[in-house]
Amino acid sequence: MAESDREPERKPPANLDPSAGGHARAQKLTPEERSEIARRAAEARWDILAATHTGTIRLAGQEIACAVLEDGRRVLSQQSFLKTIGRPGSPKSSQRSHDGAFFEVPVFLQANNLKPFIGSNLTSSSRPICYKVVGGGRAYGYEARLLPLVCDVYLAARSAGVLTHRQIHVAEACELLVRALAQVGIVALVDEATGYQEVRDRQALQAILDKYLRQEFAAWAKRFPDDFYKEIFRLRGWEWRGMKINRPQCVANYTKDLVYARLAPGVLEELETRNPKDEKGNRKAKHHQWLTDDIGHPALAQHLYGIIGLMRSADSWDQLMRRADRAYPKRGSCVQLELFTDDYD
Helix, strand or coil, rough: CHHHCCCCCCCCCCCCCCHHHHHHHHHHHHHEEEEEEEEEEEEECCCCCCEEEEEEEEECCEEEEEEECCCCCCCEHHHHHHHHHHCCCCCHHHHHHCCCCCCCCCHHHHHCHHHHHHHHHHHHCCEEEEEEECCEEEEEEECCHHHHHHHHHHHHHHCHHHHHHCHHHHHHHHHHHHHHHHHHHHHHHHHHHHHHHHHHHHHHHEEEEEEHCCCCCCCCCCCCHHHHHHHHHHHHHHCCCCCCCCCHHHHHHHHHHHHHHHHCCHHHHHHHCCCCCCCCCCEECCHHECCCCCCCCHHHHHHHHHHHHHHHHHHCCHHHHHHHHHHCCCCCCCCCCCCHHHCCC
16 A cells, blocks of 8 residues: 555544543443453453364263364363253353353352362363364363363262252262263273274274165166256356256366265265276266165255255355355264263163
8 A cells, every 4th residue: 555545643632531432432331241342352362273173972871062172172062061960051151250251160160068179180171162163153162171070079079978959960960971981981992902993983984884875876866956056056156057058067076065075974985986987087877876765865865955055045155165164064084983871871
């Protein structure tokens, strides 16, 4: 920008306090609005990391959303954490002080009868962690190692006979969790020591592929609604001239990205292996001809109508992709294994 284009700096009159406007504005805010501003300012000072991997584990009859952050920390979502230990209420309302900042010790450990059982290793890792999720949003979670530590506190307090009537159900939930964690932990140690964990993951992935894909491709049948392609053309700004006109090659790549890469773990990679291109760039069959009738095709139909719904709601291609990444993240070939605890379900 040329120097002549710069807007001249405007200075306040000498007799005017520059902070007066800010003070006047602050006086007009409600306590809730001031609290929200303080909360956002506190979060802005944090170094917010992104989640590189997300998933759900099943433990003692509970589903717990989890993530791995860029720095390697494993976190459990705050809401899942509270639900798992039997704590009701919104995490946003139950974990903050009146000024919007998080409590150093979370509410579920602040009772006086629990304090004698809380060690320094617990208080140092008990503050919620703010992190970025797929799509650019934010979430809050606790370090995963906090869960067994919290369970130990409640179980120790129960053994000492100091729990209140309202805390008994939390201790009962913690007992189930500790038993389940012990069971899962010993299995994981054996798998790691013997190298079976790699075989286990391959077997789990193969079980998924066997459900979704057939051994030989079937006869062609129409599986993709016309609206799927119409919406691609609309969002790319192309003229739609009907299904009989050959579509650009990039539409095939869009289809792989929006559909097959998000359908189930490993499906796209396996389809590329079973249904490769020849020297001319053609395939023997359409990818969907390899899907099974009982699992693969119903999953494809459900996924397609979900994607088409996102397409219709989007005003641009970039907006569609952001929404697709949030609603249907790519599955890759990594399998999220459930932690089975049949004895306690």
